[in-house]
Amino acid sequence: MLTNKxxxxxxxxxxxxxxxxxATTLPxxxxxxxxxxxxYRQPFLIQPLLDAFTEKTGIETEVxxxxxxxxxxxxxxxxxxxxxxxxxxDIGRLMNAKEKGITQTVEDETVNSEIPSEFRDPEGHxxxxxxxxxxxxxxxxxxxxxxxxxxxxxxxxxxxKICMRSGQHNYNIALFASMIAHHGEEKAEEWMKGLKxxxxxxxxGNDRAQAQAIYAGECDxxxxxxYYVGLMINNEKEPxxxxxxxxMKVLFPNSEDRGTHVNISGMAMAKHAPNRDNALELMRFxxxxxxxxxxxxxxxxxxxxxxxxxxxxxxxxxxxxxxxxPLAEIAKNRKAASEMVDRVGLDDGPAx
Ligand SMILES: [Fe+2]
Numbered sequence: 001m002l003t004n005k006x007x008x009x010x011x012x013x014x015x016x017x018x019x020x021x022x023a024t025t026l027p028x029x030x031x032x033x034x035x036x037x038x039x040y041r042q043p044f045l046i047q048p049l050l051d052a053f054t055e056k057t058g059i060e061t062e063v064x065x066x067x068x069x070x071x072x073x074x075x076x077x078x079x080x081x082x083x084x085x086x087x088x089x090d091i092g093r094l095m096n097a098k099e100k101g102i103t104q105t106v107e108d109e110t111v112n113s114e115i116p117s118e119f120r121d122p123e124g125h126x127x128x129x130x131x132x133x134x135x136x137x138x139x140x141x142x143x144x145x146x147x148x149x150x151x152x153x154x155x156x157x158x159x160x161k162i163c164m165r166s167g168q169h170n171y172n173i174a175l176f177a178s179m180i181a182h183h184g185e186e187k188a189e190e191w192m193k194g195l196k197x198x199x200x201x202x203x204x205g206n207d208r209a210q211a212q213a214i215y216a217g218e219c220d221x222x223x224x225x226x227y228y229v230g231l232m233i234n235n236e237k238e239p240x241x242x243x244x245x246x247x248m249k250v251l252f253p254n255s256e257d258r259g260t261h262v263n264i265s266g267m268a269m270a271k272h273a274p275n276r277d278n279a280l281e282l283m284r285f286x287x288x289x290x291x292x293x294x295x296x297x298x299x300x301x302x303x304x305x306x307x308x309x310x311x312x313x314x315x316x317x318x319x320x321x322x323x324x325x326p327l328a329e330i331a332k333n334r335k336a337a338s339e340m341v342d343r344v345g346l347d348d349g350p351a352x
Contacts (some may be wrong), residue, residue, distance in 0.1 A: 033248060035278040037063045038070055040088040041265065045298050046276070052294060053285045059278050070074045074102040074270060080333075083270035084279035091331045092170040094126035094266045103268040114287030118326040119264055119304045128264030128327070129286050130301035133320050134175045135260060136251040137222040137229070138317040139214045148251045150179060150261070153221070154194025160350065162198045163219035167346035168338060171207070171225060171263060176337035178323060178330045180263045185336060192344045202349030208232060208241065215247040226250065230300025248316040259323040261330075265301065 039046060043065055050061040064083075066073065071093075074083050086097060097103050098121065105124040112120070119128030136148050153162060165172065179188040200219035207214075210222030213234060232245035252260045267286055273279045285291050292303030295312045302320060323330075341347065 011055050021328075029332065033058065033278075034060045034062060035282050036082045036084045037061055037282075038074060038083045038086050038270070039063055039065050040067070040070055040093065041065075043116045045295070046087060048298060049286065049294050052291065053282060056285065057281055059281060071097050071100050071102055075100055079272045081238075081270060081272050082274060084273040084275045085282055086268045086270055087265070088268075089263075089265040090170045091174055091263055091266075091327050092334060093267060094121070094264070095331050095334070097268055098123075098125040102271050104271045104273065104303055106269050108284065109288050110284045111280075114284070114289075115304055116306070118324055119266075126266050126268045127283065128266045129292055130265045130296045130299070131262040131304055131322060132265070133226040133252060133260045133262050133322070134171060134300050135224065135317075136225055136253055137211050137214055137224050138251050139220045139248050139249045140247060142220045146249070146251065147255065148221075148253050150175070150253045150259070151191065153198065153223075154174060154191045154320055155193070156198070156261065158197065158198040158221060160200050161220040161349060162195065162223070163200050163213045163221070164203050165206055165221040167192075167341035172223070173334050173337045173341070174263050174330065175223070175261050177333035178325065180333040180336055180340075182258065183329045185340070188337075189340055189344065192340055192346060196344055196346050196349075197351060201348040202222065203347050208244065211241075211244040211248055215244040222248070226302075226314070226317060227300040233313055248296065252318060252320050254323070255319075255321050258325070259321040261284045262302070262320070262322040262327075264304065264327060265283060265295075265299075265347070283284055 031038070039040070043063060046063065050063070055062060069087070070088070075080050086103065088094060103125045107124050108232070111127060115127045119131065120126065138148070166336050167176070176188065176192065179191060183191070206229045209222035210224050213219050214222055224259070229245055229250055232241040235241040254260055267283055269276070269283065286295070289303065289305050289308045292305055293309045296303045300311060300314050302310055302314065
């Protein structure tokens with residue numbers, strides 16, 4: 001049984017989507033003016049963008065938000081699926097959608113000119129819209145240096161000082177895949193053993209929990225995504241998170257050489273998109289500098305286009321230089337990275 005929340009703007013559509021019969025039951029005229037989005041991204045993040053899209057094109061958007069099982073759902077709906085565009089985060093999920101056969105190729109000059117090639121699938125199955133850096137959170141009080149490399153995280157000088165979430169989380173798998181892409185498996189494994197030896201505790205919690213641990217003095221360095229820092233700084237609901245963020249600084253690893261590892265939020269055209277033309281219009285719009293900036297601003301991310309505006313909060317972290325190795329190349333090492341995490345026993349925590 002799939003658990004999901006239906007956030008369709010119209011209750012009628014929600015019922016149709018739930019029944020999986022949208023494509024055959026919507027009147028043709030209405031179907032022409034609509035694009036159906038299946039989203040892992042929360043409605044508040046994408047609504048400002050979709051409003052701007054409708055204003056510009058007159059095309060209405062309908063959103064099905066799911067927090068899990070989106071790919072399985074589209075696969076199960078098969079050729080009757082109303083899904084036109086898929087919005088999600090993480091290269092792992094985008095690759096998984098492609099591998100499941102629920103996406104189709106988009107070869108469009110506009111989209112390709114908008115999205116730098118390192119942030120899209122060479123076969124056109126997925127496209128990045130925003131990026132997020134996987135950075136080092138460092139205690140302001142206890143860490144003097146203002147630069148760092150991922151390689152340095154294995155240096156014994158950090159013994160007992162590093163905190164991180166599970167090595168098997170998608171965000172870390174992509175980071176480890178990039179280490180393999182740059183250094184080869186053997187060296188990457190040596191590095192991971194060094195990282196494990198430097199852990200302050202067994203990997204646990206989410207990225208924000210690592211900032212909390214720095215605040216509490218449990219560790220000096222944490223590994224986390226950039227946007228969580230923005231979410232903590234501006235968190236009115238849980239203001240204690242402002243203190244966590246205030247206790248740390250953002251270090252962009254490898255800024256002086258290959259650049260910082262980044263992951264993406266992205267989009268894909270669903271395989272059986274019933275409103276293909278509208279879906280393409282939406283993808284062109286989402287790829288535009290204007291849309292990337294709105295999207296990035298809402299969640300403290302970076303537009304994939306270098307030079308597009310970022311929020312003041314994000315600017316306050318400092319400058320990011322993203323690793324220019326294509327994400328599709330990095331992601332080829334995801335499986336090897338996951339096996340390595342198990343082999344090394346990273347999630348068991350520091351060796352005693
Ligand atoms: Fe996240």
